[in-house]
Amino acid sequence: MATKLNNRKQFISKSFSSFESLQYIRQTTCFILSVCVLNNIESRATLHQSPSTEIFIFDSSWLLDSNVVNSSSYYQTMQLLAAIQGIVNRDHPILFLNHTPADAAWWPFIHDTWFSTTEIKQLRSINDIFEVFTPKINGTVVYDTSVYSSSLVAASLSGAYNLLPVAFIPDGDQKDPLWWYHHLVLSGKFPAKFNLTGLFDGSVTGSKKCDAYIWSIEHLLSSGVSNPRVHGYMIDYFWTVAQNNGDRLANTIPNQDYIIAQRGFFWDLDVWADQAPNDDPTQPVGTDHKTLVTILNASNAAIQQESEAVNLIHVVGFVPWRFKYVNKQHPGVATEWKMVELLSAYNAYVDADACCIDAMTNAAFFSNLPLPERFVQQPPLSLPQLQQKNFVTNDTDNPKVVPKMYISFYVGDYDSAAWLYNEIKRRWDDSDRGSVPLGWAIDPELSWRFPVAFLYMMSTSTSNDRIICGDSGAGYVNPTQLLPPRVPSYFPSANSSWVLHNTPLYAQFDVRFTGFLINGDAGPLTEAAREMYASFSRFGVVQEFSGEQPATFLQNSMPVFSQRDLPPNGNVTQDAQVIWNMYNSSDPYPQFFVWRNVLQTPSYYKQLSEAIHEIAGDKIEIVDPLVLSALARSYLGADVVHQVTYIHETISTTRPYSSEQLTLNVTVRNDGWGNFSASDKVCVVLMKESQWNMPLKQRRRTKIDKGEPEFPPSQSPLHNASRSPLQPNRFSAVLANSFSINKENCVVLGSTVSSGKTKKLSLQFDAPSSTGTYKLTYQLFTKSGQAFQFWGNFPVDLYIHVNNDMISAELGKSSRLENS
Secondary structure (H helix, E strand, O other): OOOOOHHHHHHHOOOOOOOOOOOOOOOOOOOOOOEEEEEEEEEEEEEEOOOOOEEEEEEHHHHHHHOOOOOHHHHHHHHHHHHHHHHHOOOOOOEEEEEOOOHHHHHHHHHHHHHHEEEEEEEHHHHHHHHHHHHHOOOEEEEEEOOOOHHHHHHHHHHOEEEEEEEOOOOOOOOOOHHHHHHHOOOOOEEEEOOOOOOOOOOOOOOOOHHHHHHHHHHHOOOOOOOEEEEEEEEHHHHHHOOOOOOOOOOOOOOHHHHOOOEEEOOOOOOOOOOOOOOOOOOOOHHHHHHHHHHHHHHHHHHOOOOHHHHHHEEEEEOOOOOOOOOOOHHHHHHHHHHHHHHHOEEEEOOOOOOOOOOOOOOOHHHOOOOOOOHHHHHHHHHHHHHOOOEEEEEEEOOOOOOEEEEEEEEEOOOOHHHHHHHHHHHHHHOOOOOOEEEEOOHHHHHOOOHHHHHHHHHOOOOOOOEEEEOEEEEEEEHHOOOOOOOOOOOOOHHHHHHHHHHHHHHHHOOOOOOEEEOOOOOOOOHHHHHHHOOOOOOOOEEEEOOOOOOOOOOOOOOEEEEOOOOOOOHHHHHHHHHHHOOOOOOOOOOOEEEEOOOOOHHHHHHHHHHHHHHHHHEEOOOHHHHHHHHHHOOOOOOOOEEEEEEEEEEEOOOOOOOEEEEEEEEEOOOOOOOOOOOOEEEEEEEHHHHOOOOEEEOOOOOOOOOOOOOOOOOOOOOOOOOOOOEEEEOOOOOOHHHHOOOHEEEEEOOOEEEOOOEEEEEEOOOOOOOEEEEEEEEEEEEOEEEEHHHHHEEEEEEEEOOOOOEOOOOOOOOEEOOO
């Protein structure tokens, strides 16, 4: 562990170079009301245009000029815009800011994909924004600029009550267009519903900063007003006086919109218990840490009251180490690891908007852009293709892996929506992409904040592009901290929640490989920690190379690989030598390894592969992570036969009425090394909504009553805010042992299906007769009745709705309902 210096941080030393404008290259996209064919990848759904009838765009990029806008005005104005975006984009996308070069780079694809028929209106000023969206705003919350943390309390109140956060600046120039206290509050345009000035004096905790959060816990978390499942770890008003705040794109101020849209809870606190932070040096030592633990305990208590299947907290943001909390005693990487170690123990995972690529606008807008909810990735190499490449012997009955070193590249670090939004497009558009097998490590929960990148990548991938999961699954955690003893929380195991959280996200993006399990300073990965991944990442996980275990081994039937970081300077000659030094020429058996690098381009990997070949010849082969998995599983004695992908399905009917006969048409692909037997069968189960155990989406919003809430004179928040339940996760996995099959709901393949080949099948069944929502789940079974889910293949869920004798299929999933 001591040898690992996170490359993400090493890139910070180079600073984040300016975003160059990228020429938009038009890509193939989906047509409305047709099955999406995304280049060589078929999504399993119809991609709908946004329901918005009009989109408003405001160019806020002028705020980035520090010669025009000072730091205080920038924070106040950017937070104000983020709050407006969070409020008005909560239910559908309507207000887009052209703030960063990334916004300009992505907009053509966004427009052509979701808004090609939508009216686009330009807003010329912030006052124009107020004119359009005033009906959605209930007033203001005024925060105390001398208590920096009150700016984030104001942000939490903004999401809870649809309020605008405004800094208390009593004196100013009326001609200053950014003097918001005058223009919004003193003018009476948006009356103050909460006034936080003078409210926090340190009498509770010994710290004004932490008193603000204690108040916020009581009035927002414990009262049930804020969403305890979504937190924002984002920079507070201290940024305005911090050193090194000149780079306007190196902060999380604009990122607040998503948390506000989710009615989430904000905080900015030190994770270390043995120091007073530099933004509050007179507080009793450890008060920040104690306050954070109090927030996490209150959030978990509120979540437990909801009695839901997934009890996790989505923390968006990161330690603001460019400005706070990091010093010689506690350097950057150690502080990151302490943050993740602590949050993991309290059921939280991180969407890591880390310095210095952390600024992200429009996440609330992006979050409502519809995606196909099931993608099918490129097929892995079939057995004949592996044999042709001399990776596997030509033995018909017992093919063996040819002894070489097989390596895969982990292309990171995309464990942050902000990093994905700012960095992936220029690398994905590299002209050399497709020349070398790459494992693009994208955490799938980032699709909640930036679905755009997922459609863009899936629609233009080549046979050498594999989307895998980054650290450490669908969110950055220390896996061992999800299991007892879980110091310092001592909470019960979060195993079940973590599996239920990850499974639908891996299934949606056809991900079966986790490229990096980071355990930081929480100790070595344990067998129990790795076992959590076996059900949804059966084709492999990767851990830090320690030398204490074999570089590759099986845990039950799941391969466990090792990885090392390549140097961050991009010297391909040096990096090729590092890889060659890992090759053991005296080992007569196959060797497997994963190499990680951060923010490198396909051109770099092409040059690196050429340098490796020059040194090693065919002794080292670069392969796709799924090929690496198959080769390792074969060599180690695990199953490589039962690997299937369901690449297409429709539901057809003669008449769309209940009790009519329906036909399920499916196409299966054999991605394993053996043959599917003619007696293997596809089976379906149809269950009414009340009959299946539904994991519930993390991403949900609490609701307040429509209209203006009645704020009591004491300014305490509403206690009767209505809350809507979580929406069911429509991609829940069906446990193989609960899948009851019989002759009436199965159809045999009828002929042998060899490696790499496909088979189309049709299965008829009676439509439900009573009103309700029904889940139809199908998957492949062996002739003896063993579900292929047993070997790590996700089954497919479709949804059928019956209402007033009319039947429809849920087009937003992987099905179409066709009239014959």
